Amino acid sequence: MGVTFITGGAGAIGRASARALVRDGWRVVLADIDGDELNRVAVDLGEQAVAGISVLDVTDFDGVHSAVREAAKANGGLQGLVTAAGGGRHIAGPSKVPFIDTAPESWDRIIEVHLNGVYYACHAVLPVLYGGGGGAIVNIASGAGLRGGPPHLRQLHASVYSAAKAGVIALTQSIAQEAGPKGVRANCIAPGRTESRWKSWQEMERMQREEEARYPGSGRGSPLGRFGGASDMGEAVGFLMSERAGYITGACLDVTGGIRLH
Amino acid sequence: MPTVLITGAASLMGEGIALSLARHGWDLMLTDINEEGAQEVSGKLPKDVRAEVAHMDVTDHARVGTVVRQTVDRFGAIDALVNCAGGLRGLGIKRKPLAEIPPEEWRRIIEVNLKGVLNTVHAVLPVMKAQGHGAIVSIAASRGLRGGAGASHYSAAKAGIILFTQTMVLECAEYGVRINSIVPGNAEARWKATDDGTTSAPLGRPTSAEDIGKAVAWLISDDASHVTGACIDISGGTTLH
Numbered sequence: 001m002g003v004t005f006i007t008g009g010a011g012a013i014g015r016a017s018a019r020a021l022v023r024d025g026w027r028v029v030l031a032d033i034d035g036d037e038l039n040r041v042a043v044d045l046g047e048q049a050v051a052g053i054s055v056l057d058v059t060d061f062d063g064v065h066s067a068v069r070e071a072a073k074a075n076g077g078l079q080g081l082v083t084a085a086g087g088g089r090h091i092a093g094p095s096k097v098p099f100i101d102t103a104p105e106s107w108d109r110i111i112e113v114h115l116n117g118v119y120y121a122c123h124a125v126l127p128v129l130y131g132g133g134g135g136a137i138v139n140i141a142s143g144a145g146l147r148g149g150p151p152h153l154r155q156l157h158a159s160v161y162s163a164a165k166a167g168v169i170a171l172t173q174s175i176a177q178e179a180g181p182k183g184v185r186a187n188c189i190a191p192g193r194t195e196s197r198w199k200s201w202q203e204m205e206r207m208q209r210e211e212e213a214r215y216p217g218s219g220r221g222s223p224l225g226r227f228g229g230a231s232d233m234g235e236a237v238g239f240l241m242s243e244r245a246g247y248i249t250g251a252c253l254d255v256t257g258g259i260r261l262h
Numbered sequence: 263m264p265t266v267l268i269t270g271a272a273s274l275m276g277e278g279i280a281l282s283l284a285r286h287g288w289d290l291m292l293t294d295i296n297e298e299g300a301q302e303v304s305g306k307l308p309k310d311v312r313a314e315v316a317h318m319d320v321t322d323h324a325r326v327g328t329v330v331r332q333t334v335d336r337f338g339a340i341d342a343l344v345n346c347a348g349g350l351r352g353l354g355i356k357r358k359p360l361a362e363i364p365p366e367e368w369r370r371i372i373e374v375n376l377k378g379v380l381n382t383v384h385a386v387l388p389v390m391k392a393q394g395h396g397a398i399v400s401i402a403a404s405r406g407l408r409g410g411a412g413a414s415h416y417s418a419a420k421a422g423i424i425l426f427t428q429t430m431v432l433e434c435a436e437y438g439v440r441i442n443s444i445v446p447g448n449a450e451a452r453w454k455a456t457d458d459g460t461t462s463a464p465l466g467r468p469t470s471a472e473d474i475g476k477a478v479a480w481l482i483s484d485d486a487s488h489v490t491g492a493c494i495d496i497s498g499g500t501t502l503h
Contacts, residue, residue, distance in 0.1 A: 173409025
């Protein structure tokens with residue numbers, strides 16, 4: 001336990017992770033590109049729980065480094081990192097058109113936010129964890145990074161997003177091998193279709209009906225009969241960050257509700 | 263004769279692929295950032311094989327488009343694309359733990375290995391769509407399946423290729439195109455010291471360029487006409503270690 005730096009801390013998965021971690025006794029430094037929402041989340045979590053907030057664009061390498069440096073200085077180090085920045089908003093455009101009709105510039109943004117941004121955060125936080133004798137990292141990957149394509153028709157036109165998220169899984173496996181001897185565990189979770197600030201359950205149900213109409217058979221949901229709640233992801237993050245997962249590193253926990261089996 | 267466009271053709275693996283496809287009756291467009299090296303590979307082909315060489319940096323989207331158009335002009339079609347350009351140490355970049363990788367090196371590895379594949383597929387797929395047929399094979403790596411210490415950027419990029427390939431299956435199928443990936447492990451390369459007899463592969467030897475060439479030849483042939491979205495491990499079992 002200690003202080004965890006959370007990117008995307010104002011997003012649904014980031015704040016659910018913060019909530020689970022705070023309940024387990026962690027304090028959190030929240031970083032997000034949306035300053036107003038960040039303040040609301042901080043107020044919601046309470047003064048005791050919040051060890052700092054930082055308005056941050058995860059694609060800004062120097063910005064990530066200075067935010068992490070400040071957080072470490074203010075708290076005498078850091079013990080954890082959760083990289084929850086990302087999300088579908090950034091892929092809303094390219095995901096709706098065939099790959100051959102996408103512009104190369106759109107790929108850069110997806111790779112920068114979803115893959116390079118995770119590297120920037122890990123690059124900044126790992127030396128701090130090493131300096132403190134260890135810690136834990138949980139990166140938020142995606143079911144789209146575990147398996148791409150049919151019958152995951154939703155990802156039909158989100159090829160680069162899948163590639164970036166697969167990259168997150170492989171980089172997490174690499175960190176696990178490098179950082180294990182220094183007392184740092186690194187894991188990731190792969191959420192499936194999950195509620196977010198931009199996507200309610202009603203919205204997800206509508207998307208599923210549309211897909212089923214376009215590609216019969218694709219609208220099958222999770223065997224558990226519902227979509228993912230943000231708290232489902234938060235609990236998974238909380239577990240992997242905790243000592244209950246003390247012998248787990250390099251893992252990618254599937255939190256798709258079994259939808260990946262379809 | 264069908265035509266194949268090969269990237270990274272100057273590499274040892276590129277050479278193995280070129281030799282194998284030449285034996286199987288393919289016309290070859292050999293491309294590489296190292297044009298001289300690609301010329302040398304061309305010189306090793308049997309005399310009756312039709313082959314041309316073009317300078318191509320896979321990170322240069324405009325140049326990739328130009329070479330693709332040239333290939334169609336010269337050969338009349340592109341029946342197969344083989345993405346072999348990539349690497350880590352072969353690009354002159356040393357292995358490092360993630361915390362020590364400078365951002366320029368990180369971006370360079372992602373650019374060449376992952377974005378290079380996006381660039382070529384993006385440029386070639388419209389040609390194949392117009393033809394109504396085609397086959398694509400991309401060389402990923404066993405590191406893309408399980409990550410590797412000192413190679414987080416390379417592992418991430420190669421994992422990206424595997425998943426990109428899977429997601430492209432349906433779109434490619436609409437155009438009559440198949441798309442697959444290969445994961446070599448412990449493969450021979452020009453920049454590596456010649457085999458010193460040590461290998462962790464259960465099959466007891468490094469993966470040769472010929473091993474990869476044979477697999478590519480099969481994947482782009484009609485014998486593999488019902489194979490798409492596959493990721494074939496050709497590492498002699500190294501991936502399991």
